[in-house]
Amino acid sequence: xxxxxxxxxxxxxxxxxxxxxxxxxxxxxxxxxxxxxxxxxxxxxxxxxxxxxxxxxxxxxxxxxxxxxxxxxxxxxxxxxxxxxxxxxxxxxxxxxxxxxxxxxxxxxxxx
Amino acid sequence: xxxxxxxxxxxxxxxxxxxxxxxxxxxxxxxxxxxxxxxxxxxxxxxxxxxxxxxxxxxxxxxxxxxxxxxxxxxxxxxxxxxxxxxxxxxxxxxxxxxxxxxxxxxxxxxxxxxxxxxxxxxxxxxxxxxxxxxxxxxxxxxxxxxxxxxxxxxxxxxxxxxxxxxxxxxxxxxxxxxxxxxxxxxxxxxxxxxxxxxxxxxxxxxxxxxxxxxxxxxxxxxxxxxxxxxxxxxxxxxxxxxxxxxxxxxxxxxxxxxxxxxxxxxxxxxxxxxxxxxxxxxxxxxxxxxxxxxxxxxxxxxxxxxxxxxxxxxxxxxxxxxxxxxxxxxxxxxxxxxxxxxxxxxxxxxxxxxxxxxxxxxxxxxxxxxxxxxxxxxxxxxxxxxxxxxxxxxxxxxxxxxxxxxxxxxxxxxxxxxxxxxxxxxxxxxxxxxxxxxxxxxxxxxxxxxxxxxxxxxxxxxxxxxx
Numbered sequence: 060x061x062x063x064x065x066x067x068x069x070x071x072x073x074x075x076x077x078x079x080x081x082x083x084x085x086x087x088x089x090x091x092x093x094x095x096x097x098x099x100x101x102x103x104x105x106x107x108x109x110x111x112x113x114x115x116x117x118x119x120x121x122x123x124x125x126x127x128x129x130x131x132x133x134x135x136x137x138x139x140x141x142x143x144x145x146x147x148x149x150x151x152x153x154x155x156x157x158x159x160x161x162x163x164x165x166x167x168x169x170x171x
Numbered sequence: 172x173x174x175x176x177x178x179x180x181x182x183x184x185x186x187x188x189x190x191x192x193x194x195x196x197x198x199x200x201x202x203x204x205x206x207x208x209x210x211x212x213x214x215x216x217x218x219x220x221x222x223x224x225x226x227x228x229x230x231x232x233x234x235x236x237x238x239x240x241x242x243x244x245x246x247x248x249x250x251x252x253x254x255x256x257x258x259x260x261x262x263x264x265x266x267x268x269x270x271x272x273x274x275x276x277x278x279x280x281x282x283x284x285x286x287x288x289x290x291x292x293x294x295x296x297x298x299x300x301x302x303x304x305x306x307x308x309x310x311x312x313x314x315x316x317x318x319x320x321x322x323x324x325x326x327x328x329x330x331x332x333x334x335x336x337x338x339x340x341x342x343x344x345x346x347x348x349x350x351x352x353x354x355x356x357x358x359x360x361x362x363x364x365x366x367x368x369x370x371x372x373x374x375x376x377x378x379x380x381x382x383x384x385x386x387x388x389x390x391x392x393x394x395x396x397x398x399x400x401x402x403x404x405x406x407x408x409x410x411x412x413x414x415x416x417x418x419x420x421x422x423x424x425x426x427x428x429x430x431x432x433x434x435x436x437x438x439x440x441x442x443x444x445x446x447x448x449x450x451x452x453x454x455x456x457x458x459x460x461x462x463x464x465x466x467x468x469x470x471x472x473x474x475x476x477x478x479x480x481x482x483x484x485x486x487x488x489x490x491x492x493x494x495x496x497x498x499x500x501x502x503x504x505x506x507x508x509x510x511x512x513x514x515x516x517x518x519x520x521x522x523x524x525x526x527x528x529x530x531x532x533x534x535x536x537x538x539x540x541x542x543x544x545x546x547x548x549x550x551x552x553x554x555x556x557x558x559x560x561x562x563x564x565x566x567x568x569x570x571x572x573x574x575x576x577x578x579x580x581x582x583x584x585x586x587x588x589x590x591x592x593x594x595x596x597x598x599x600x601x602x603x604x605x606x607x608x609x610x611x612x613x614x615x616x617x618x619x620x621x622x623x624x625x626x627x628x629x630x631x632x633x634x635x636x637x638x639x
Contacts, residue, residue, distance in 0.1 A: 103400070104459045106469060106519065107506020110398045 060155040060168060061129045063136070064121045066094060067148040071140040072118045078139040079122070084132060086171065087122040098146035117148065123155055123171050205292055207299035213429040214297070214304045220420025221311035225249050225318050228417055232410025232472070233322050235403040236518045240600025241326040242402060242610045245518075248321035248333060253314050255337050260310040261285050267346035269296065269309065272356035277347050295355045297427040308424060309349075316345055316373045322520030323381030326399075327391045327597055330605040332590045336384075336580060344380065344576035348372055348569060364565035365539055365547055365558070367436065368425040370480025370531040371569045378525020379573035382516060387581045388590055390515035392597040399517075404464055411468035415444055418475045422482040435543055436482040439490035440475065446494030447474025447501075454502045466502070469523065473501035476527030477534065484539035484547040493534045501527050529566055536562030 067075060072089065079087065093114040100113030124132055133150055141147055160170040230249035237245040256264070263283055270278030282288050285306065293302040317337050321328075328336075351357040352364060352372050359371075366372060391399065401407055422440040426433035451470025456462045477497030478490055485493065505522035516522055536559035539550035549555040581590060596604040603609060 104455070104461060104463060105400055105465055107455055107459060107502060108510060109459070110400060112398070 060123055060158060060171065061126050062121065062123045062153040062155050063129070063132060063150060064119065064153070065136055065140070065148060065150040066092065067118045067120060067136075067140045068142070068146060069116055069118045071142075071148075072120070074139040075120065075136055078135045079132070082132065082135050084122055084124060084128075087120055090119045090121075092117050092119045096146070096149070115146070123158060125168050125171070205294075205298055206301060207428070209429040210297075210299040210427065211301060211304055213433065214300050214308050214424060214427055217420035217424025218304070218308040218311050220417045220424065221308070221315065222253070222417075224414050224417030224421065225311070225315045226253050228410050228413035229315065229318055230410070231406045232414060232468075233325060233518050235406025235408075235410060236322075236401045237325055238399060238600070239402040239611060240602055242602065243608050244330070244601035244605050245321070245325045247330070247606060248325065249318045251334065252318035252321070252337060255334065256314045256317060256341050257310060259338055259341055260313050261306075264313055264341060264346050265306050265309065267342070268313070268349040269306075269354050272350075272354060275356055275358040275361065276350070278350050278354055299428055305427065308427075309353075312369055312373055312421075313341060313345060313349070316369075316377045317341055319373070319377035319520055319524050320381045320384060322518035322524075323385040323516045324388050325517045326601060327388055327517075327592050328384075329589060329592050329596075330601075331588050332584050335584045335588065339580045339584070340380065340577065343580065344572060345372070345376060348376055348572055351568075352565070359565050359568065362564065363548065363558070363561050365484055365535050365562065366480045366532065366565065367483030367535075367547075368422045368479045370476070370528045370535065371565050374476045374479060374524040374528025375532065375566060375569045376573050378521045378523070378528055379570050380577040381520035382514065382525055383574055383577040384581060385514055385516050385521070387578065390513075391517060392594045394515045395513070401465065408464055408468050411471050415471055415475060418444070418479075422479060425483060432483055432544060438487055439485055440478050440482050442487055443478035443490040443494030443497070444471050444474040446491045447471060447477060447498030450495045450498030451502045454499050455506070458506070469505070469519070470498040470502070473497050473523050473527045476524055477501075477531040479528070480531045481535040481538060484535060484544050484550075486538075486540060486543060489534075489538035489540075493531065493538065496534070497527050497530050500530055529570075532562050532566045532569075533559070536560075 065075075069091075076087070094117050095113050095115065098115060100111050100115060103110050103112055120136075122132075129152060133152070136150060157166060158168075158170040159166055226249060230246040233249065234242045234246045261284070263280065265285065265288065266280050266282035267278045270280065270282040273279050285303075288302050288306050290301045290303060292298050292300055293305065296302075297305045317340055320340070321333070349372050351359040352366050353360065364371070393399070418440055419437055423433045423437035426436055448467050448470035451473060452462045452466045455466045474494040474497050477493050478485075481490070481493060501523050504526045505516075505519045509516060509519070509522060514521075535550065537551045538553075539547050539558060540553045541547060541549055548558050551559045584590060592601055592604065
């Protein structure tokens with residue numbers, strides 16, 4: 060099993076979710092996060108004082124999938140999330156030891 | 172119908188009583204006859220409108236400008252101004268401000284505990300409404316003034332020190348100055364200074380005192396390095412809108428009657444506010460490229476402040492000019508001057524109230540005209556330059572009293588209890604360190620993560636440090 064963790068533009072979440080759903084990935088955890096990378100921050104002005112905000116709002120999506128689907132899922136996410144501009148985000152993968160479905164006690168790929 | 176009956180009854184009883192007790196009957200008839208129901212209703216409603224300015228108007232305006240960890244402590248400043256000054260005013264504040272004059276400096280203690288402040292009008296102040304109505308209207312002004320100062324020292328003043336400051340400042344700064352400007356035989360009133368609804372007494376006093384307080388307390392920890400951004404702009408807008416609404420009571424209510432002067436004050440208040448919101452937004456649009464909602468809200472408040480002293484003396488087109496200039500001047504103060512001099516006027520109490528109030532007091536000396544209010548005077552643009560000089564004297568005196576009074580009071584309090592929250596307390600936020608509360612519980616679980624109910628009496632000592 061592999062855990063896929065991706066950081067996306069907030070506006071691309073619906074696209075990615077839709078594409079993953081069509082492919083058959085139904086489980087995921089979504090978090091609102093802030094972070095920085097190559098993308099420059101932005102400037103906000105309050106009563107004439109400028110503040111540069113370099114941590115920008117992003118969406119983090121995490122899911123655990125069988126190893127055999129990893130390359131396809133990565134392609135689906137990339138296609139759905141890409142705009143071609145700086146700030147499209149990143150995808151990370153991790154090996155997962157085990158998974159347990161709390162309700163039934165199932166283990167391994169059957170639990171995800 | 173009822174009114175006519177009442178009047179007939181009054182006349183009849185007056186006539187009846189002429190025979191056995193001539194003098195007494197005459198007094199009673201005069202008192203009953205002079206109360207005007209329309210005037211009384213308007214002043215009572217206005218009192219409630221001015222209450223709304225402090226709670227929730229100012230509380231939300233300032234609360235939204237503060238950071239998330241300090242929103243409750245900021246709201247509590249306004250709330251406790253309402254609680255404590257209402258009591259202070261009825262016990263001794265009203266007597267010091269409006270009581271029978273002593274040497275043109277202060278009111279006597281004859282009206283301590285509202286003794287002699289009854290249902291009959293006091294013709295010295297308002298001949299057509301019960302004396303108590305005048306008293307409660309003025310109480311709301313006494314309440315909001317120290318609450319305004321809190322904008323300057325928000326996010327860093329300890330609550331016990333604030334309570335002491337509130338009571339001492341109201342007693343030794345607000346009450347005497349209110350007497351000078353509004354009290355019968357007060358020396359600034361005798362001098363001819365015009366202040367319809369409190370530009371000097373309320374706004375200059377609070378704004379300049381705010382500046383002194385923020386200098387004495389020092390900057391907030393992290394000022395200039397951490398971003399200190401308003402945590403909830405919709406609160407700020409809501410607060411500003413409630414201030415705008417309540418201000419009709421503040422200014423038009425100051426006519427102390429339901430009459431043409433009240434309508435005139437209502438109109439000019441509204442026009443100046445709209446004009447100042449426009450000019451503030453226009454200024455920042457040119458200066459920084461974006462018209463902000465915070466700018467619209469701040470501009471509106473700046474306009475309300477600027478028109479306050481002039482509201483009973485100027486014509487509508489003058490009001491628009493006062494507003495347009497007020498918006499730009501206040502914007503310049505908070506965006507350029509403040510950052511140049513590096514004082515931490517956290518929520519811009521000085522930039523908006525001190526400067527807006529000063530401009531308003533001067534503008535009164537420029538634009539006032541007897542055509543609006545025969546009891547007022549003509550200003551410079553209506554051929555009376557002396558009025559401008561009088562206004563400048565009133566401004567200078569008010570600035571001086573605010574600076575000296577506030578400085579001395581803060582230094583005295585600091586001997587007994589620390590004014591400033593420690594750096595650690597500021598890091599955690601005053602909501603928790605002063606009040607033991609958290610404004611926004613976690614959205615997922617509905618309560619703070621890891622919160623466990625502790626049975627009463629079993630709470631571990633030292634977990635929540637008492638504020639005192």
